[in-house]
Amino acid sequence: MATLEIRDLHVSVEAENGPREILRGVDLTVKQGETHAIMGPNGSGKSTLAYSIAGHPKYTVTGGSVTLDGEDVLSMTVDERARAGLFLAMQYPVEVAGVSVSNFLRTAATAVRGEAPKLRLWVKEVKEAMDRLQMDPSFAERNVNEGFSGGEKKRHEILQLELLKPKIAVLDETDSGLDVDALRIVSEGVNRVRDTGEIGTLLITHYTRILRYIKPDYVHVFAGGRIVESGGPELADKLESEGYEAYTGVKESA
């Protein structure tokens, strides 16, 4: 059973006046089949955690460890991490001019699976996955994220999640910017993947709204670059009614 283990993770970014520590000792274990919600106010370091797991070059790990089934994730390149089974659905997916969605998906699937998927099966697989996410077939011919609405970008991220079948998925504010319909469609996509029982999910969010669709097994409150409280789903209910003030001293709803 795949396990992502994060131990005492410290991460800095290069700011104008030298390095600035954002993550200050994160401890977390996510196992295949489990869903962990990470909830925290803006600026608490949630995206920094997500990017650090994926290996974004802007973030420097200054201490601690991240392992996937005992393998040292931090020594892997970004693409090695993805091929090892890590997936990051980004808060702000990036535009890639001149590269079509279909070309991108096939190139990614080929890389992750280690061989090019058989064309006929692949076309069917993509089409069915797009149908489930209520994406128009014409979508496949558009350039990656270019001119996509917020909702389209997030559907496209979840489409990749469905096709690439990672062991551990980090979903960074997949709910932000979605209307109720899109939130439901995207959440159903995540739940289909979860229902396979073969994925561990780290669901990063500011608001409790998405937790009505995707039920977490564990909820962690994130503040000041670390996990400050962990519990079950009831912790989300507490955040819903009380906000983050108890953790940050600042009134902010969840």
Add this chain to the structure above:
Amino acid sequence: MASATNSGSTTAGSIAVREAGAPGELAGPGTGRMVSQPADARQVATASYDVNDFAVPHGREEDWRFTPLERLRGLHDGTFTTVGSPTVEVDAPAGVVVETVGRDDARLGKAGTPVDRVAAQAYSSFEKATVVTFPKELAPGEPVVVRTRGEGATGFGHLIVDVGRFAEAVVVLDHGGKATYADNVEFLVGDGAKLTVVSVQDWDAGSVHLGHHVARVGRDATFKSVTVTLGGDVVRLFPRVVFDAPGGDVELYGVYFADAGQHLEHRLFVDHDVPRCRSRVAYKGALQGADARTVWIGDVLIRAAAEGTDTYELNRNLLLTEGARADSVPNLEIETGEIAGAGHASATGRFDDEQLFYLQARGIPADEARRLVVRGFFAEVIAQIDLPELRERLMERIEAELEASV
């Protein structure tokens, strides 16, 4: 690309708007630079078939200031030693007439008079010209391929492509081998005719090529060119378009990829002097390696008579490594208020690390991700080449260039 920033290179642009007869020029919006010449400079500038009518450039002239004169092997000042011209071979489908003619052929020089000393030098020095004629209404469906192969010597060339009225022609100019070469290419596009030209400059290392294209576009005629410049130490191309009559439609596309030490320069001039013609220009370049250098000048002049002109030009450059430099100077001069549209865009940006991260985060290895991004960057221009085999060959060449840096 969409996220390109103006960094790491000089990018200047200007739009001068001038009513006919008005005394001064106005700077265009958002460009911050006035044109450096009076709007009618081109009408009074030297135009001659004789090289001796031009002063030897010294590098401070507007037309020469980006060009490394010391690397031109005397093509610009007469100190070259001529040993022999490249070989020219033409493959043409049935119906197309291919001739080799001498300097006295009456058809020479019809498209336009040289406005550049090296063009005049080539005109003064070539021995044989190649004339490719598409008789009127001929539409062969297959391209004409003109292969120019350098064999190490210094030489001059002249090519005329004459497309009769309502004919439809596709011509590939394929330059390779090693050469020091200056030439003139004339495109005569008859009334209602369509000419598509793909000009590939893929010279061996150590080559210098100064090329001059003039297209004379007839009434309701269509001229499309795709210029692809990859190989050669110094390549400086000067594509010009003039219109004979209203209704002309011109699209000029270009792709260039400069490696360490290469100087690739494209200076375009679209001269709108008759009403209701359309021009579109889109050039894209990538640079990698120390002292990789590109220059793109896009001069578009809309003269007082050219009412109803519709023009847009674009240049984008992608800096793949440190130490490369792209100059991009769009230059739009408008002498009439009665235009249908006029605009330009220019951007030079570094390779976008966020794109690289996104692709890598989907398991795609870094070198393959770079290939995807560069392929994507050039895709819209390369897609303009309607010849699938050539398109694929050029993409492979571009990827081979890219390999060198990964």
